[in-house]
Amino acid sequence: MQKHGFRLLLASLMAGLLPAASLPAYSAVTPAASALAADQHQADLDFQKIKATFLKELWRQDPDLAMSAGHFAQADRLALPGQRERDAYVAFAERWLQRLQQVDATRLPPREQTDLVLMQNYLNGTRWYLTRFREFSWNPSQHNIAGGFDAILNTDYAPNIQRIRAAIRRLQQVPAYYAAARASISQPTPEHTRLGIRQSSGAVSVLAALESAAAEQKLSHAEQTALTTGLRQARTAIQEYVQFLENTEQSMNPATARSFRIGCALYEEKFKADIQSGLTAEQMYQRALVAKQAAHDNMEKLADQLWDKTMGDTAKPADRVQKIAMMIDKLSEQHVPAKELYPEIRRQLPVLERWIREHDLLSLDAEKPLVVRETPEYERGVTVASIEAPGIFRPNDKTYYNVTPLDGQTPEQIESTLREYNRWVLQILNIHEAIPGHYTQLQYANQYPSVIKTLFGSGAMIEGWAVYSERMMLESGYGDQAPEMWLMYYKWNLRTICNTILDYSVHVLGMSEAEAKDLLMHQAFQTKAEADGKWLRVQYSSVQLASYFSGYSEIMAFRDELKQQQGAQFKLKRFHEQFLSYGSTPVSMIRNMMLNDKSH
Structure with a gap:
């Protein structure tokens, strides 16, 4: 899963309501159409402005989005989650x-x-989220000040003292932020209320980090006073917000509380907005059911191949x-000890880099820092x-x-998690995330030179x-074509497939918790912890x-299309x-x- 600078909670907002099919067709400019070329050039310049x-x-309008893009000019502003701002x-x-409708x-x-x-997708998506989906009213976990302060403290966009000063000014707005958050909440779901309570403790920890960072700076008397007062008032505001959520949860009637399930109509609308696929959500769900069957076919063959070697008598x-479950369960005994989880992840990253270079799969820039850390x-x-x-x-x-x-976690929970991320799956996780x-x-x-394409990135493309x-990577020979690696790959890939099945089944078809866990544990072979x-x-x-299955399916289909078109001329690295x-x-x-880019 990726949060990519513009964080995941913003990623769903980045997608829009216009299908890709709305993109006008492209016609190559010929020498005989020089006037048209000049006209396009001027239109291009006008559009840049x-x-x-x-x-x-x-x-x-959105200083938090600006910060997530690396633009910190207004880092001292805390956007309030109030109706006036919406x-x-x-x-x-x-x-x-x-x-934009006036642009030809x-x-x-x-x-x-x-x-x-x-741009149109983003704007339509913004309007839909704020007027139709209205998650701000039923998801209290959306209201959390931690992300902005974390970005200020951990991004070297300016000298430390300047960042601390921006954080102090931002700090003064925290009480108003949580007051607006409380006023925005109406009929929250029990699940999101509990999540909001739990994650608010993280906001308190970020304030502690700010206090520690500020202690290393030489602040004026006025700045120190503002910091001390601001921290006290911010902590009080968070405590009051948590108390508000706890009181709200206690007063809920489980029989009448809002369901976390968004239902068919909203799901299809959100799928269209977020995924930007040519298929409907229901069609993608049906495609995933077929893919699950195919994965089971491949896994059965691998289990048969491994049986005598692994299971003995x-x-x-x-x-x-x-049969597949027994094989996976046996192989999952091979995992790193809990204390070795972070060191092993760090050890594997240069191994992956070396493989990609040696097999000429992709150019890499190893100079960009990658830091493995505990999730905030x-x-x-x-x-x-x-x-x-x-x-x-x-x-x-x-x-x-x-x-x-x-x-x-209990020892049983830790063992369950480590078995899920066993010797082979941990490698695939590192491939996916890193x-x-x-x-x-x-x-x-x-x-890429387009700020728009990066800022309003497609979650389905990124996850895909x-x-x-x-x-x-496995097709290239990574893992030595070992049947154990391929079996665990298919187990992992079943996550992608069953994510789609689970999400649609739960939100649209009303799948129960017991049915969901049966799907995940007995059909996708996941551990109880997972x-x-x-x-x-x-x-x-x-x-x-x-988004995972949708994006992956489209990329694989496009690659196969190009392979068929280009034949022996197809080069994987170039693709x-x-x-x-x-x-x-x-x-x-x-x-x-790509199909219309003649420069490649």
Whole structure:
């Protein structure tokens, strides 16, 4: 899972409501059409000015989004989650939608046509989220000040003293922030209320980090007073917010409380907005069911191949699901000790880099820092691992590979987690999250000259690339073609497939917790710890889990299409680098640009 600079909670907002099919067709400019070429050039210049104005106004409208992109000019502003601010954002979106409607897309080159569509998608998505989906009212975990302060403290965009001063000014707005948050909440779900309570402790820890960082600076008397007062008032505001949520939870009637399930209509709308696929959510769900069957077919063959070597004299059951489960259970005994989890992750990363270089799969920039760290407290409770990459304006900053520690778990829970991330799966996790998955893809995205494509990146493309990279690495021979590695790959890939099945089944079809865990544990062969975590995640989020399979399917289909077209001329490295060169653009748009890009 990736959070990539513009964090995951913003990623769903980045996608829009316009399908990729709305992209105008491209026609090559011929020498006989020099007048048309000149007209396109002028239209291109005019559109560059429009984009510059749009971004300048967007930074003022949304300082948190600006920071996530690496633009810290307004880091001292804390955007309040109030109705007045939401109304202003909707007005901003509608004003810019009207302005962009006046742009003649047919006069623009393909790269700018896609920027225009992505801008419209973002604005339509913003309006939909704020007026239709209205998650701010029923998801209290959305309201948390920690992310902005964390970005200020851990991004070297200015000298330390300047960053501390910005944080102190931001600190003064915290009480108003939580007052607006309380006023915004109406009929929250019990699940999101509990998550909000738990993650608010992370906000307190970030304030402690601010206090420690400020102690190392020489502050004036006035600044020190503002810091001390601000910290006290901010901690009080967080405590009052938590108390408000606890009181709200206690007063809930489970029979009448709002369900975390968003239902068919909202799910289809959100799927269209977030995933930007040519398929509906229901069609993607049906495709995933077929993929699950195919994965089981492959896993059965591998289990048969490994049986005598691994299981000895143990009788082989006739039921194939049971047979696969027994094989996975036996192999999962091979895992690192808990204390070696972080060192092993760090050890594997240069191994992956070396493999990619030696097999000429992709050019890598090893100079960009990748830091493996414990997941910050305010982000825990949703995933085991994630990537946070710097924004487009600060591409050389650290990328954080967050891994949630095993602290506070019982020995049984720890063993269950380590078995899930066993000897082979841990390697695939590192491929997905780091190299050549999220870390590598987001490096390429930050090199793309279009701020729009990077800022409003497609979550399905980003997650799809990470899933594709797992398959591609094994196809290249990583893991020595060992049947154990391939079996665990298919187990891992079943996550991608069953994420879609689970998400749709839970939010649309009403799947129960028992049915969900049966799917995850007995059909996707996940451990209890993983299934418990995924059940929590599907309650906290919607549609995002479907992005993995959707993006992966589109990338694989496009690669196969090019292989068929180009035959012996197809080069895997060239495909990878060209595909990644367009930023985090929806796959369908990348396909359009690649097929019409004559420079490659």
